[in-house]
Amino acid sequence: MSKPRLVLIGNGMAGVRTIEELLKIKPDHYDITIFGAEPHPNYNRILLSPVLAGEMTIQEIVLNELDWYKENGITLHTGKQITKIDRVKRKVIADDGTEESYDRLLVATGSTPFMLPIPGNDLPGVIGYRDIKDTDEMIETARLHKHAVVIGGGLLGLEAANGLKLRGMDVTVVHIGPWLLERQLDEVAGKMLQKSLEDKGLKFLLQKQTEMLVQGESGRVAAVRFKDGMQIPADLVVMAAGIRPNYALAEKSGIYCNRGIVVNDTMQTYDPKVYAVGECVSHRGIAYGLVAPLFEQAKVAANHLAGYGIGRYTGSVTSTKLKVTGIDLFSAGEYMGGEGTEEIVLNDPYGGVYKKLVIKDNKLIGGVMYGDTADGPWYFQLLKDKRDIHDIRDSLIFGQNLVGDVGHAGNSKAAEMADSAEVCGCNGVSKGTIVQAIKAKGLFTLDEVKKHTKAASSCGSCAGLVEQILASTIGGAYTPAALDTKPMCACTDHSHKAVREAIVARHLISKEAVFAGLEWKTPNGCDKCRPAVNYYLISSFPHEAKDDPQSRFINERAHANIQKDGTYSVVPRMWGGLTNPKELRAIADAAEKYNVPTVKVTGGQRIDLLGIKKEDLPGIWADLNAAGMVSGHAYGKSIRTVKTCVGAEHCRFGTQLAMSMGIKLEKMLFDMYSPHKVKLAVSGCPRNCAEAGIKDVGVIGVDSGYELYIGGNGGIKTEVAQFLCKVKTDEEVMEYSGAFLQLYREEGWYLERTCHYMERVGLDYIKGKILEDEEGRQAYYGRLLDSLKNARDPWESSRDEQAIKQFIPIKLEA
Amino acid sequence: MSTFKFICALDDIPQLGSRVVQRATGGDIAIFRNAEDEVFALHDKCPHKSGPLSQGIVHGRKVTCPLHGWNIGLEDGKAVAPDVGSCRNFEVKVEDGQVFLAV
């Protein structure tokens, strides 16, 4: 049986992306034919600006080489414009007479520059800025002529003007508004931008209306004349006064259009056999002109073309970034403000920094940044997450506090870094390498950059920097997914939030049920989603869902930490950091018996035996168990340690019994698995020798009781724990900290530390649950105790023959 | 010529898990079993920095290395793009619930 035929009109960014998405999820479904009016394979249109500026070549911006079409069995017709869609006979006809029938049609014809309706707009030397041809013409003109005029002071116009200037032309930007980018910037910022562009040698004529373009003796354009009589020389006129969606072809065939091809949330037009994506589309009345929303459309269209029928496109919030080297401008969302909105503005004309944040109902809805755009991606994330910013409002304008980050030499502003500067300290990736990969490989998302360069793929502390580099390299094409809708991994379109909610609501108790019920795309997930799903299952239904060892990372399967040479480490628990001669003797004996090469005191107040062969693990555990010691869970996404100071037991400053409080907490939390590791500390007085200020839960003794702090972190990003409340008794310490940890266990996403969880939901939210609602708190506490009631030392498995099989290698005689 | 040698019963390898086979020379071999009870054998040495693949997470026909998360194809031992590299694969067969390895 022959396959159904899919025809794509428009070999551009949105259309080809749809085909790529389709091939990813259903490779052999269609016979695919693509028609493109341009004589090129699909290329990265947004990088035409760096090509014009001389920073890249056309070859470098091709996204899909001709071989890609061949390898995927796609018939490609370049240089052929479709002139007619015959919806009755279901075929398309090109200008050279080529015909092709379709079962499904995808229209992605993009848009064309708007040419001002003035006399002379068709003279030689008058062009728009849209494709390779325009770019070539500009480069060629710059070699032969002197005077360029760009009409339109928007992002596209400024990028064109900058490129022409760099190519040696004398460039004037004509703009009808009172200042540049008057839709994004207010007057002060617009003037700041103008000043820096003037410093680069550009000239500006504002509030000028163009009357006509004057023809010279050679036949090509020679001057621009304005309504006020002024006239300036022009050998080249670039119209950048807006774009018009290309929908005439579709409209002519009778498909309903209204300033764009009208589509529903599945990207289907009024003809059910015809889909449309890209700039030619009008979705809920909006035609988008940036890549990011078009890619979201592509994903949805592909899913429906594949016949899966999942996923709807519901519109996008967009952000833009001016791609002029040395100028930092970022805007996102509803930066104009309006009814019921408030604005926070930071304005430092001397320092060249301007920031405006637009807030409505305690949520960030838009913003503009000029000069210092380092926090652009962070603001954009807050905006997409619709995070309540009430609790961080007073410091919001100063941006995300990056001071505590380590691993990239204190750099927090990507634009200021040299190409050779190291961005990712874990994997040794420089800024230049990342920029190169983004451009050469056509990367659009943080995940893609992680995969291709390994930057931000280990500890992740540089993810913010990488996002900035991405944003400044591809401009508005970059958009982070809202956290609560971001798919868990490539196996599913569902987010952590959605998966967890489904598990609870539908009472799913096995990974198979989750994968089937939520239509996983892979048979048994991957290393990202399976551990997460397993955690959600066992934390939601602690005595019902069965733990699946094969869904756990090796450390939690082997109850030990894997080391770089494949050996393991063993860390017995020392409750509250206390030990005794018997335990120390057992540790010393084990170290000798198993030839342990390294013995070390850890940062968590206990002893680490390193370099142990996997087959020796069960034996060591049995020996330590015999001396009364249990696993320290130093390997797990679980309770790690409760660090204590010597406290009032001994210390002359002590106000509370820190050691005994710590031991009680550690016993309560024994064998607790959590979204990520959890560390506690108890200090006997505010001198805080146990460093409780950087723990997930920090307890500090004071004369009248204890102060509780939550969400601290001493790792990659040093986060100071925030004050939660003050309590009187040991029992209250257990109840409040237990309730908080249970809240985190129920709501934190897998691999989200308490500090990240807290950043996402806000301290106010946690206070509401733990402090203001007594019954709620007790319920959380109760659920924690209930799920830990059968806590068991994982090292007991050393006596279970079936369980230790995996530790024993099979020996093969030579 | 390599010959098939008996290794263990299929059920001695957990589903979506692995076992290590130690040889006198030539390094360890990891034997994997996936959810469909297909069995694969690879040199237990990740092409990246020699991580023990046997300790990874098995999914579909791939294993994720425990050290830095490379994905390795179980059939051919090739790293999944964009990573590049490969490790040796060995022939295995299952007969009557018994696993045999060609060494």
Ligand SMILES: Cc1cc2nc3c(=O)[nH]c(=O)nc-3n(C[C@H](O)[C@H](O)[C@H](O)COP(=O)(O)OP(=O)(O)OC[C@H]3O[C@@H](n4cnc5c(N)ncnc54)[C@H](O)[C@@H]3O)c2cc1C
């Ligand atoms: C210089 C420049 C810089 C930009 N910078 C950014 C940026 O920083 N960030 C950002 O997000 N966006 C940017 N954009 C916008 C971005 O490039 C577009 O949003 C995107 O390319 C639109 O994709 P599309 O598939 O809808 O249209 P296109 O990519 O234009 O593809 C449409 C294709 O269809 C072809 N076609 C049209 N009609 C027919 C027909 N009848 N038959 C056959 N083929 C036909 C066209 O020739 C074209 O090749 C920039 C654009 C330009 C020009």
Ligand code: HEM
């Ligand atoms: C006014 C401030 C401080 C005073 C008076 C003080 C006092 C003490 C005392 C008396 C001890 C010894 C306890 C014992 O007998 O074993 C001690 C230990 C310790 N203190 Fe402090 N301390 C202060 C501040 C801090 C701070 C700010 C930190 C770290 C952030 C800190 C970290 C430690 C540590 C880690 C130990 C244990 C040292 C070890 O392992 O031997 N102290 N402190």
Ligand code: SF4
């Ligand atoms: S925190 Fe206070 S009680 Fe604890 S050791 Fe330091 S000084 Fe003593």
Ligand code: FES
């Ligand atoms: S050793 Fe396998 S991923 Fe590094």
